[in-house]
Amino acid sequence: MLAWIAPLIVFGIVVFVHELGHFLAAKAVGVYAPRFSIGFGKTLWKRRRGETEYVIAALPLGGYVRLASKEDEATAFLEGGNENSAASASPKDGWDPDAMIPFGPKPIPENRWMESQSLWGKLLIMLAGVTMNLILGYLVLTGMFIGYGQPYLSTRADSLLANRPAAQAGMHAGDSILTVNGEPLKDWDALLRKVGASAGVPLALGVIRDGARHEFTVTPVGEEGLNPETGKKETAGKIGIIGRAGSTRIPVGDAMAAGARATAGMATSVLTSLKQLATREVSAKELGGPIAIAQASVQAARGGFEPLLLLIAFISINLAVFNLLPIPILDGGQILIMLLEAAKGSPFSMKTREYVLKAGLGAILLLVAFVMYNDIRRLVQTLFGV
Template identity: 50%
Template structure:
């Protein structure tokens, strides 16, 4: 992992995560034969770019996301929503429209950069349902791949650092003390599952709020088993902040770490496990927001991400790349939420049309899109307000 200057870190974090997401949509469109004249990082007016083949690869004014323009029945309304400068139809044009730059116009090209109409077989709506869902889900898949690749790279370079499941002390009268466990004992198994690290022990003990655990213990050269009945405790969830009930056996971990070097296969396995744990964490927060257990005040936006990126870069490249992996997975999961204009909402619309047996009217589709835009704008306003408030209160 290479070193990053802290104050360009936000550009890397935003740019890479968005680029990979939009690249997924773009490559899927190309693979399925859909015409894609614009690949943009950012929304709004074109700042600069280069046109290669059929596509204008550009950077746009507002650095909050990006888009791939595809031949679609909703092209004109969606181009207006995304803020692209070429808002006209993808049908045939006799001459260059006023909103298309002369530098982008080519008499041998298809609209919007030329006079030729886009063939019917290159429109999204004329592709199969499976092809359309593939295009819509490809951005999410690419973000998941980015998280897996980055996580694997971190583990391969830095190894796996963990806290061994070695007892430092036991709480008098707690289940571990009653069972005869003592400082220096190593927990090597719970209910038949091998245990090596402290977090693995917690994963096994915390969900058990009734019944017993079969705990395997290594003490010097001796290995023995004990049955423990965990005590019930109420704690604040470290992810959502909500109260939850967990099992506890009354042991303190010994403050020591072990770094284990990993080969590529081991790093891939560790990276996959880390990705799965991050996904569960994000899903827990979304579930907490939906149930009201997590306050919307906890949500951060672009300013918070930028500040966190700078802080992460100052701590080292591994911390920054960990942030990129986590943010990429956040983007993947959030895009699956069934809100119009997000990938999940668009997939839901495609499936609804398949069940209905025909396409929704233009008015319904445009209303669907605009509701989604309002929802996304409301979210942007909320997280930006949170960011500004935190600037003055922290």
């Protein structure tokens, strides 16, 4: 059951936290927020508390916080306070005839418009969503380090890939590699470094099997791939061994530090991936969208609670970094517009804003269409082998 609702859990938590950040910041600054919605489309549930209507909609692929704006009459007067909009509004559109109760038939006070806030107030609202996503990722990762311990790979072979150098040399699953060319190994990373730097060069591996010492000569095969540290394509030696995973308990302070490092590492990897896409080091065909995320969610849930938590942290941090891109309609694009207006000394005209936002929306829709195409292509290949 968990596997089937996993996509809703992942999307719901990540989007809820992001929009909650915008909402809480808007409330703190004093901007009027008539609606807080998780999802789009038909309203499944709604409840009004105070001056805000809380909504859960049918499509959990996003969400929004509606903020009062002088440029949007429907928002500035909030339907119920404007007789003209009240006459034309339809309950099917999610119209709330009581939305203006806090102010009666009067327009929203000017000091509660988004535009009336200081630059720092507006930046706080826009940055709050990505900040909450980073905090969520950090808290989940730190909680995992506290609950599950510090993960590691030992130099004991959990499995061997068939027809690869280690298997061909006679090594077995369960063998523990102690030395390389007579030098003791400290950990799995040390083994990776030695093997990676020895493509085509025979290595003498000292191994313990069932308490007995053995030695195997293995020649790593050079394979081209991306270096996770530099993000560049490099040729590294491989011998076809998968290390056995384990974990060790660590103090809470160390877990908090490890959570910070893991959060920074994930954020950096997103930036590295974007750079590789821009420079064509990685094919855009590797991009995934909602279907890919849903599939990953189901697979993670089938693997247990730990992989699902890791996926939530990963997607939350990805969303934070992606939202900071300077593309109009994303948080980063809105921040850029605010900074340009501050430098200009006056706001852009509504027509200019519309053009810019339409261009940003077009770019996002093209990206969504492309990743959906990738998702469907991979799904068809998986189902039909074509």
